[in-house]
Amino acid sequence: MLIERDPRVIYIPSVKQTLSNRIKDPSSLVRLAVLDIFDQYILQKPELIGDFYKSLILTADKSTAVRNRSIKIARRIFNDSSDTASKVFLLQKILRRIDDDEESVVESAKGTLMDILFLGPSYKSNQSESKLKDECMKLMLVIGKLVEKSTSDWDLFEKFLFEDIIQANDENKRFHTELLQVCQVMTMCLVSYTVDNVDTEKQNNVDTCLGLLSIFTKSDVPFISQDQLMSLLPYITADTTATAATSYYSWVILRNSLNHLSSLRESFLKSAQTSVLKRLTKLNTRELEVAMPAVWSLSVMLNDTVKIANAACSCLSLVLPFVDLVLENILIDVDHKLIRLLYLLGAFGKYCDLEKYRDIFVKHRLGIKPKETVFSLITKVIMIFTKSNVNRDIRKAALRNLIHCATTHSKLFLNDRVLNVMDTELLQNDDVPLKSFILQGVLEFLEKEESDSLKENTNTAKEKPEKSSLMADNQRINNNEDICASLANRYLQTAMSLCTSGSSDADVFTGVKFLKYVVRMGYGSPMACIGPVINLQLSTNPYIRTVGQGLHRELHEKYEPLVENTYAHNLFGAFKISYSTSKEHCLDESMIIHKFYKIFEESKGAKRKFLKQLPKTVDLKRFQDCEQMQLMEYYVAFLSKNLLECKFTMNEDVYTLIHEFELVVQYNALILKTEMDRMADIKDQQQVDALGYYASSILILNDFVNTLRRNYRLNQKNINPDELSSTKVKTISDQASINVSLYCSGDGANSIVFQRAKEQVFLLM
Structure with a gap:
């Protein structure tokens, strides 16, 4: 090999171009060979890595071997590189393989992530504390920049962190303590960096660190201490000087940390409570979802929940004038103030227990009836805005907040009026974005119940509660499971329609997540x-x-x-x-x-049923239906290309396909000959096109059968697969594919397809 004799040839532009071209070769062996060159020679020349690494990290390649080799190369470059952008790119490529179809790729990706992020040399070397913090922060900023890139990257890192690092399992049990210690070091570095850079020009990095810290605080393991949380007070109470990300992530950290910390200084609690309460009416829906539970927890710890009750009364008093507009059928224009108030009211209903302050609501004359609960009043007011005569955006907000309230008061899902409102929107209306929006709220409830159930089961196993308490908990869990099963089955069809709606990715993802939940839980x-x-x-x-x-x-x-x-x-x-x-x-x-x-x-x-039934889905009988035949032509091309990529291991599997598809070809070749003999009499171009699609389908199928026979070195014809023994196949190392040439309407295409058909039709019969 020339490169072995003189590695300098890699610098020649034509050689660089050749390597770049060959990495796209259809043969996986060629792609592996290029990766070998990259691994052995180019990685030793740092100045060349920038020219190649983005095109050569083939972690999404169809070959398992290529994906695994790419992960190893990505790991080497990550460890040797000092460029943040390069590290983020490489880390993303590796992270996205933890959901790979192949177990070997998943193991390789997870092992690599564990080594380069949590068990790397930075944590093992005997270096000073300041040096350790510097190295750790560089790594934290890389991870932070990655999870900021997309929601899917954020979710994947969170999944990896909780399932493979923080949670003990068979793979990490030998060094699980070490992993938790590294997580502790990471959170310490993140807190130190954010505290050291209050009101500095490094705000973007601060937001990145706060975002990453918010992930760690979701864990049941308390990584953040009381003193560390209190040191973040400037971010929690920041108003005009803070970015939206700063406030949001600070409140997420506050909300999550309060679950672990039972005693905090009163001055800290009051400052945080006052700041969050003051800003409630200005928050968007995403911020409300973290700020409201945080301020409620702060108020409970201060024994000062009356402020929340007064705030809820003020909110209701601002909403009530709009109720009159609904009753008069004149709330037809969007009102953003009302939408914001509905979300605020929904947050009070979802997160706050205000029943002991019922007298305050009575005093404010908000329409609460005798024996009516505060929660019932809140949901009754919200329900008024779900009427069909209300502006769509307002109705959308009301529906979502009705479901928000039901998320923590699950019996609301048993209420006939609530179910009728949901059924109207999810089962009868055709507004796909609105369906997706409402179904997302239902899904949040289902996932919350699943998470709560898992936590309660874990705690029960650890604590051995009293029998009466255990029975009550079990009864509540069973009731909620019944509600979950009922909702899942009730709206499964809606989720399925979203999956194939062709609407926005967000709408499709909602349907996918709902379907994923139903399958995982065994509903449906x-x-x-x-x-x-x-x-x-x-x-x-x-x-x-x-x-x-x-x-x-x-x-x-x-x-x-x-x-x-x-x-x-x-x-x-x-x-x-x-x-x-x-x-x-x-x-x-x-x-x-x-x-x-x-x-x-x-x-x-x-396997046998699939291989025997698949050819029967190729329905070429309606060869005079132009649209049907074009669909069939594409379907035949799809089957042919995809089946040739399958790695069949048994002779009978290959023979089954050959035998069944040959029957399809032979039967339709007879019909094709008859139709082509009378082609001169056909005047309708649509009929000519339909016949063209028909001929093309048969030719593609015939090419597929012949290629399959060559790929598996099978020469015998007319063998019944039922008579074969279960012997393993002999395949060539790189199987051939076929060049699918589809029929396109028009005289030029007609002549090519029909000429091929005329030449081969007697061979096909």
Whole structure:
């Protein structure tokens, strides 16, 4: 090899260009070879890394070996690099593999993250405290910049931190104590940095650190001390000088930390309470969700919740004039002041227990009836704004806050009036964004109940509570589980429709998350869930495809006999939805069926049913229907490209496909010949086009069968797969694909497709 003899050839521009081109080669062996060159030679020349590393970190490659090698290379560059932007890029590439389909890639990604972030040399070397803090802060800023890039990166890091670092498991139990100590050092560094840079020009970095610190404080392990929390008071009480991010993350830290700290100085509590209360009416919905529970906890610790009651009364008194407008049918214009007040009122109802101050609400003449609770008054007022004659934006805010209140008062979900309002919006209306908005609120309740249930079960196992207390807790949990199951089944169809709505990513994600919850909890019929789950596997969004893959695996493992008969039918249904959204995407991806097939390839029954049923989904009978035949042509091309990427291990599997698809080709070739013989008599261009799609479909299928036979070195023809023994296949190392040439309407395309069909039609029969 030239590079071995003289490494300087790497500097030649033509060599650089060649390496850049070959990394895109269709052969995984070629891509691996380029990575070898990069690993062995280029990494030893730091000045060249910048020219290559972004194009060569192939962590999303379809080859498992290439992904694993890329993670190793990314790890080396990360450890050797001092550039923050490069480190953020590399860390993101590794982090996104913790949700990979292949277990080996997941293990490699998690192991790499654990080593470079938590068990690296920075924490083991005998260095001074100041040097340790400097090294730690550099790493914290890299992590912080990463999680700021997108919500998905934030969620992935949070998932990794809690499940693989903070929580003890079989993989980390030998060094779990060390991991927690590192987390403690990290939080110490983050607090020190933020305190040292109050009112400085480093505000962007301060916001980054506060965001990262807010993640650590979500843990059940108390990483932040009383003194550290009090040192953050300037950020908690900052008003005009603070950025929105500063205030928000400070309140998240405050809310989470108050769960662990039972005694704080009264001066700190009063300052924080006064500051947050003063700003409640100015907060947006996201800020309210952290500020209200924080100020309620502060008030409880101060034994001064009457201020919250007075604030709630003031809020209600400002809302009541708008009630008259609703009753007079004249609230038709959006009013942003009212929307803000509805969110504030919903937050009071959700987070604050104001029943002991009922007399204050009576004194303010807010319409509270005898024996009516304060919570009932709040929800009654909010419900008025859900009427159909109310402005859509106001109704949307009212619906969401009604669900907010029900989140902490679950019996509200059993109220017929509340359910009727929700059913109208989720089951009867066609407003997709509004459905998504409301369903997101329902999902937050379901996920909160799941989280609370897990925590209570853990605490019960640790503390051994009294029998009466345990029975009461179990009764409450069972009641809430019934409510969750009822809501999940009631709105499952709505979630499914969102998954395939073709609307915004946010709306689709809501449907996906709801479906994910239903599958995880075992609600809903497996037969009803498997179709929408397979739809997710054909999504244009990689994250949604990954979620679909995981849900499909879960359904197969739990309910194989119920879902295995539907695989081929549902795959075709998912393809039709994908085709209606984007024809081009249908042919962009060639690994969909490979990943789909891997889920059940160990199940002989499921595998055999799928392989025998799949060819039957190729319905070419309606060859005179132009639109139907174009769809079928794309479907045949999709199947051919994807099936050739599958790694079949048994002879009978390959022969089954060949045998079944040959029957399809032979049957339709006879019809094609007859139709082509009378083609001169066809005057309608649509009929000509339909015949073109028909001919193209048959030719693609024939190319697929022949390529499959060559890839697996199978020469025998007309073999019944039922007569084969279960022998392992002999495959070539890099399997060939086919060049799909689709029919396009027009004279030039006509002549090419029909000429090929005329030449081959006798060979196909």
